[in-house]
Amino acid sequence: MTDADIIAMITELVISLDEEKAITAVQNALDEGYDPLEILQKGVLAGLRVIGDKFGSGEYFLPELMMGADLSEACTNKIMARIPEQANASRGVFLLGAVQGDLHDIGKSLVLRQISLAGYKVYDLGINVPSMTFIDKAIELNADIIGLSAFLDATRPYYSEVINYLRDMGLRNKYKVIIGGVASSAELSESIGADGWAPDAPSAVRLCDKLMGH
Numbered sequence: 001m002t003d004a005d006i007i008a009m010i011t012e013l014v015i016s017l018d019e020e021k022a023i024t025a026v027q028n029a030l031d032e033g034y035d036p037l038e039i040l041q042k043g044v045l046a047g048l049r050v051i052g053d054k055f056g057s058g059e060y061f062l063p064e065l066m067m068g069a070d071l072s073e074a075c076t077n078k079i080m081a082r083i084p085e086q087a088n089a090s091r092g093v094f095l096l097g098a099v100q101g102d103l104h105d106i107g108k109s110l111v112l113r114q115i116s117l118a119g120y121k122v123y124d125l126g127i128n129v130p131s132m133t134f135i136d137k138a139i140e141l142n143a144d145i146i147g148l149s150a151f152l153d154a155t156r157p158y159y160s161e162v163i164n165y166l167r168d169m170g171l172r173n174k175y176k177v178i179i180g181g182v183a184s185s186a187e188l189s190e191s192i193g194a195d196g197w198a199p200d201a202p203s204a205v206r207l208c209d210k211l212m213g214h
């Protein structure tokens with residue numbers, strides 16, 4: 001099998017919701033020395049994206065969506081165990097949470113991990129985070145950047161709620177606010193007055209570096 005075949009096989013096993021075989025295939029690929037991030041992005045997450053599309057088009061239902069999420073998380077945890085933690089964190093302080101009402105956290109965890117690896121001190125505020133909690137924590141932890149993650153049309157308004165609260169409290173210039181997740185886009189970022197948007201974890205790192213002047 002070629003490298004591309006092995007990655008494609010992982011994608012297929014994720015799409016077909018075969019948890020046991022998917023985890024074994026990920027483990028084997030890791031043991032054979034494949035790049036962990038390649039296995040993650042092009043294998044596991046590519047499969048999860050197809051599951052989301054099938055759910056969106058009515059081919060898969062909520063149980064399949066949940067199984068897909070669980071098996072992707074199990075694979076992601078295995079892969080992340082191969083990526084070293086960052087010891088020295090001096091590039092800035094970054095807070096990230098899923099906005100109020102939003103329970104999607106797989107993308108958020110990847111962003112946190114990559115930003116931590118890039119040398120930032122990171123704090124995970126978790127999921128379903130009320131807008132004022134982002135602000136309270138930013139003050140408490142002396143954050144540089146607040147990251148807002150949202151995946152639903154229904155939770156998109158909370159991006160601007162956080163920004164508006166900051167503005168009302170006279171704190172808008174104290175923190176950079178960046179947005180991400182499927183509910184976001186560059187245009188949205190621009191229109192709500194965020195400091196930036198990024199489509200994935202590597203570009204989130206580049207965005208933070210740019211905002212911090214690194």
Ligand code: B12
Nearest residue numbers: 052056102103104105106107147149152153180181200201
């Ligand atoms: C997995 C999943 C779930 C899981 C979540 C499990 C978990 N622990 O996270 C479960 C089963 C719980 C779930 C529930 C629901 N889901 Co859902 N879910 C998904 C799915 C398939 C994948 C999301 C995901 O984790 N992707 C993996 C990540 C790694 O991919 P990614 O987005 O590329 O991640 C990158 C970027 O987003 C970015 N990023 C993320 N956050 C941030 C933050 C910042 C600051 C930055 C800069 C970047 C950034 O970096 C990430 C890493 O590279 C999506 C489909 C999709 N296309 O996204 C639907 C999807 C988001 N869900 C959807 C829906 C409808 C729901 C439910 C309402 C279903 C229901 N009827 O109950 C509930 C809502 C729950 C809630 N209140 O939040 C819809 C949303 C539709 C809409 N437009 O509103 C989608 C799009 C599916 C679809 N096609 O219909 N879901």
